[in-house]
Amino acid sequence: MESGTRLTRMLGIRYPLIAAPMFLVSNADMMVEVGEAGALGAMPALNLRSTDEFRETVREIKRRTNAPFGVNLILLNNPRIEDDLKVCLEEQVPLIITSLGNPTELIAAAHGKGVRVFCDVINLKHAQKAHAAGADALIAVSAGAGGHAGPVSPFVLIPWLSAELKTPVVAAGGIANGANVAAALALGADAAYLGTRFIASQEAPVEEAFKLAICQASPEDLEFTPEVTGHHANFLKESLEKFRAAKREGGTEIKRWRDVWSAGQTVGLITQVKPCREIVADLMSEYHAARASLPAF
Numbered sequence: 001m002e003s004g005t006r007l008t009r010m011l012g013i014r015y016p017l018i019a020a021p022m023f024l025v026s027n028a029d030m031m032v033e034v035g036e037a038g039a040l041g042a043m044p045a046l047n048l049r050s051t052d053e054f055r056e057t058v059r060e061i062k063r064r065t066n067a068p069f070g071v072n073l074i075l076l077n078n079p080r081i082e083d084d085l086k087v088c089l090e091e092q093v094p095l096i097i098t099s100l101g102n103p104t105e106l107i108a109a110a111h112g113k114g115v116r117v118f119c120d121v122i123n124l125k126h127a128q129k130a131h132a133a134g135a136d137a138l139i140a141v142s143a144g145a146g147g148h149a150g151p152v153s154p155f156v157l158i159p160w161l162s163a164e165l166k167t168p169v170v171a172a173g174g175i176a177n178g179a180n181v182a183a184a185l186a187l188g189a190d191a192a193y194l195g196t197r198f199i200a201s202q203e204a205p206v207e208e209a210f211k212l213a214i215c216q217a218s219p220e221d222l223e224f225t226p227e228v229t230g231h232h233a234n235f236l237k238e239s240l241e242k243f244r245a246a247k248r249e250g251g252t253e254i255k256r257w258r259d260v261w262s263a264g265q266t267v268g269l270i271t272q273v274k275p276c277r278e279i280v281a282d283l284m285s286e287y288h289a290a291r292a293s294l295p296a297f
């Protein structure tokens with residue numbers, strides 16, 4: 001059997017695992033720790049307050065590790081897109097991940113500089129457009145994912161996109177343990193993309209209460225609503241209620257994403273805050289155990 005997947009070979013990583021970019025969560029420490037553990041970390045450029053700070057952070061990550069990492073650029077309503085893209089290309093970041101919007105021009109510019117681009121998609125129509133624009137892989141964002149999730153079950157979305165487009169697919173949504181990773185690869189994915197699992201990491205720079213909420217919540221504690229950002233996303237209900245109350249009262253300042261906590265249905269599977277390196281190591285030992293535990297017929 002061939003070792004690895006198309007994406008582990010393309011990206012030069014040991015394991016088919018990507019710590020997904022998360023607004024106000026992903027930071028340089030996570031990129032370094034996840035990368036050193038053999039997976040790939042990705043972070044939104046907008047987690048830094050300015051393009052200059054973003055450039056400094058890219059340089060810091062490169063100083064601290066030789067492992068590849070990714071940068072997420074949001075294409076829609078993002079006044080920094082051109083400047084942040086310029087930094088990615090000048091600094092030769094190994095991977096750009098686009099979300100929300102048309103990636104055609106960005107892919108052409110990135111490929112001109114030898115930078116790979118993966119695109120978030122939630123259905124075949126989006127996937128066809130990103131594929132036609134030259135995306136190196138499609139990130140299939142399924143129902144139940146943290147952040148802006150799609151409506152389609154991963155059991156359908158992953159094999160559907162793989163079969164229709166014959167291009168590498170990254171499975172996003174519903175993945176927090178090694179059995180989930182094995183399932184995603186069995187469905188045809190070339191890598192697994194995990195967000196919520198990495199919020200409950202020691203390195204994530206979020207309030208301890210947010211990490212604790214993830215370890216204690218069940219999927220019923222989430223609400224899938226467009227009211228925070230204009231696009232459907234999953235949020236922990238309790239923080240959503242505070243957001244609603246603040247809006248009604250018009251007084252206290254509540255910030256989207258910082259105070260309204262987004263998470264995916266994997267909250268039901270996460271019980272412990274762990275260092276990023278341990279999360280990656282556990283995912284891979286659970287992956288092997290899950291494969292070995294499949295029944296023979």
Ligand SMILES: Cc1cc2nc3c(=O)[nH]c(=O)nc-3n(C[C@H](O)[C@H](O)[C@H](O)COP(=O)(O)O)c2cc1C
Pocket residue numbers: 020021022023025044072098099120141144145146147148172173174175193194195196197261262263264265266
């Ligand atoms: C708190 C939070 C913030 C997120 N911010 C972004 C973002 O800025 N850009 C993006 O492309 N995806 C963002 N996402 C989505 C993740 O990249 C990823 O698709 C998702 O977390 C996968 O589902 P999971 O959380 O169930 O593992 C965010 C998700 C969460 C939970």
